[in-house]
Amino acid sequence: MNESSLPAYTLDEARDRETFIALTDAFSFPGRPVTLRPFDDADTPVRIGLALLDLETSFHAVDPLVESRLLHTGARRVSIQDAEYLFFSSLDPQKVNALRAVRNGSMLRPDDSATLIINCTFASGSVFRWTGPGIHQSIEVRLGAIPAAFWTLRRAAGPFPLGFDVILCDGDVIMGLPRSTAVQSV
Amino acid sequence: MYIATRGGEEAIQQSEALYHLLNGELKRETVQRLQESLPYLVDRIMGEASLYCPELAALAIAQTGGDLYEAVLLLRAYRATRPRIAYAQPVHAREVLTVRRISAAFKDVPGGQVLGPSLDYSHRLLRLDVLDGKSDESGLGFTPSERPASPTYPAVADWQRQQGLLRNQDADDTPAGEIPDLTTESVQFPASRAHRLQALARADTGGVLALGYSVMRGYGLIHPTVNELRLGLAEVMVQHPVTGVTFSAGRVRVSQCEVVAPAGDETSYSVGFAATLGWNEVKLIAASTLDLNMAAHDEGSPQHPAHAEEFVMYHTEPVESSGFCIHFKLPHYVTFSSTADNVRKVTQAVLGASNAAVTHMPVSATPETEEA
Numbered sequence: 001m002n003e004s005s006l007p008a009y010t011l012d013e014a015r016d017r018e019t020f021i022a023l024t025d026a027f028s029f030p031g032r033p034v035t036l037r038p039f040d041d042a043d044t045p046v047r048i049g050l051a052l053l054d055l056e057t058s059f060h061a062v063d064p065l066v067e068s069r070l071l072h073t074g075a076r077r078v079s080i081q082d083a084e085y086l087f088f089s090s091l092d093p094q095k096v097n098a099l100r101a102v103r104n105g106s107m108l109r110p111d112d113s114a115t116l117i118i119n120c121t122f123a124s125g126s127v128f129r130w131t132g133p134g135i136h137q138s139i140e141v142r143l144g145a146i147p148a149a150f151w152t153l154r155r156a157a158g159p160f161p162l163g164f165d166v167i168l169c170d171g172d173v174i175m176g177l178p179r180s181t182a183v184q185s186v
Numbered sequence: 187m188y189i190a191t192r193g194g195e196e197a198i199q200q201s202e203a204l205y206h207l208l209n210g211e212l213k214r215e216t217v218q219r220l221q222e223s224l225p226y227l228v229d230r231i232m233g234e235a236s237l238y239c240p241e242l243a244a245l246a247i248a249q250t251g252g253d254l255y256e257a258v259l260l261l262r263a264y265r266a267t268r269p270r271i272a273y274a275q276p277v278h279a280r281e282v283l284t285v286r287r288i289s290a291a292f293k294d295v296p297g298g299q300v301l302g303p304s305l306d307y308s309h310r311l312l313r314l315d316v317l318d319g320k321s322d323e324s325g326l327g328f329t330p331s332e333r334p335a336s337p338t339y340p341a342v343a344d345w346q347r348q349q350g351l352l353r354n355q356d357a358d359d360t361p362a363g364e365i366p367d368l369t370t371e372s373v374q375f376p377a378s379r380a381h382r383l384q385a386l387a388r389a390d391t392g393g394v395l396a397l398g399y400s401v402m403r404g405y406g407l408i409h410p411t412v413n414e415l416r417l418g419l420a421e422v423m424v425q426h427p428v429t430g431v432t433f434s435a436g437r438v439r440v441s442q443c444e445v446v447a448p449a450g451d452e453t454s455y456s457v458g459f460a461a462t463l464g465w466n467e468v469k470l471i472a473a474s475t476l477d478l479n480m481a482a483h484d485e486g487s488p489q490h491p492a493h494a495e496e497f498v499m500y501h502t503e504p505v506e507s508s509g510f511c512i513h514f515k516l517p518h519y520v521t522f523s524s525t526a527d528n529v530r531k532v533t534q535a536v537l538g539a540s541n542a543a544v545t546h547m548p549v550s551a552t553p554e555t556e557e558a
Contacts, residue, residue, distance in 0.1 A: 016269075017267075020267055053269075054269030054270045054271065055269070055270040055271060055272070055273075055363070056270050056363070056367075056370065073269065074269075074270075074271065074427065109372065
């Protein structure tokens with residue numbers, strides 16, 4: 001084994017690896033903010049897409065800039081109902097309505113469901129109480145720019161193990177919201 | 187019942203640190219030495235992990251102190267995070283750069299028997315003199331042939347098909363992206379041919395041998411003949427995503443085995459097949475024998491668990507089987523407490539009944555004693 005026989009550990013690979021570990025942290029501890037270390041000019045949803053998408057995954061991105069970056073992963077661009085990963089730069093009631101078709105898995109294949117990557121705000125907005133696996137007793141989370149209809153849609157996608165998982169983003173901070181987390185408004 | 191353990195964090199950290207301390211420092215040189223000196227172990231781990239990278243397999247072996255199930259788990263976890271960037275073209279036996287190709291069916295197979303590297307005919311004697319400092323010269327007796335051997339050899343099965351001994355079989359032309367993938371989807375039974383071959387390719391060597399040996403020894407439907415056993419190097423041919431040009435991304439060590447037995451109607455032979463990354467002869471002979479037995483069972487009812495696809499595929503999976511086995515050492519306090527409560531209740535009930543009997547006995551015994 002000489003050095004030249006090993007593939008180079010590229011900056012892209014390092015970035016994707018760090019993003020992946022941050023995502024596992026975020027889903028292990030729902031509601032706990034995880035800050036991504038800055039790497040390059042890729043904004044957070046694109047970084048998440050670059051870490052998760054490949055030749056065998058499908059995605060839907062509302063923002064054409066995000067879409068064009070993610071097409072380089074080889075992932076298939078598909079409609080909302082077929083997408084495994086959905087990217088929303090912002091969420092409004094109209095987009096929430098379109099999300100009714102999102103995949104929520106089946107009892108035999110609960111993993112056959114979607115992951116939503118949504119931009120929102122953590123500093124302002126309504127306060128919610130989250131409970132569930134990975135949360136000690138309960139945690140209060142402030143979230144802005146998420147329409148109330150989204151929470152109704154999320155409840156309707158269940159019950160567990162059915163549902164979809166969400167990665168919330170605000171700048172370089174992410175928060176995991178797996179389907180196993182119960183959300184109540186305070 | 188599974189419960190989360192709380193506390194003991196420092197004890198857990200110390201336990202892990204002690205494990206690594208006793209295994210010695212993990213160094214690049216150690217990994218390099220392992221990769222150079224234990225190629226068959228590295229191959230075995232790469233096959234079971236279904237990840238071809240000798241450097242990483244050697245690292246996994248070193249990092250786990252040689253606990254092979256842990257090493258396979260490390261590699262599979264790493265593999266799961268790698269993006270798929272292209273699909274390689276199918277590898278044909280006749281194109282594999284073959285270093286060893288033998289047949290137990292016919293001595294004079296086209297291309298001849300190619301022994302290649304093997305310990306098959308060696309004396310199994312420990313080289314104790316090496317421990318006394320004597321240098322190992324066992325490889326020095328090798329003399330390269332003046333005329334290089336052919337790099338490729340035809341498939342024995344192709345020749346047998348021409349002879350009418352094997353039935354023609356159409357190649358499966360499913361596009362690469364649509365081939366069922368055991369590593370990303372759950373298995374349904376009866377399993378697809380792709381799932382079965384993938385399961386055998388990444389199966390635990392020891393597990394496959396145990397079940398394979400059971401059908402060879404006395405619980406089989408069929409006596410297998412090794413039609414062809416081949417070790418070689420396969421070019422990984424992929425298409426460039428932008429230019430569309432097909433090129434070799436590198437060579438990987440591969441092995442494959444075919445065993446045959448007379449088909450049910452005895453007008454031809456049935457074939458059992460297995461292939462894996464790396465060179466692992468014993469696993470492939472056992473796996474292809476299991477494949478043949480499972481195929482025979484597909485046509486009837488199983489007479490032995492090792493004929494049943496579901497039994498074989500589930501119980502030879504190294505990560506799931508070892509993981510399930512070792513999870514039993516994790517806290518099962520609630521389960522145990524529940525059964526212990528029951529044991530106490532039953533014990534007390536039994537004791538209560540026997541105490542009642544004991545209390546009663548002296549009453550009847552007393553007269554006897556008195557009589558005595």
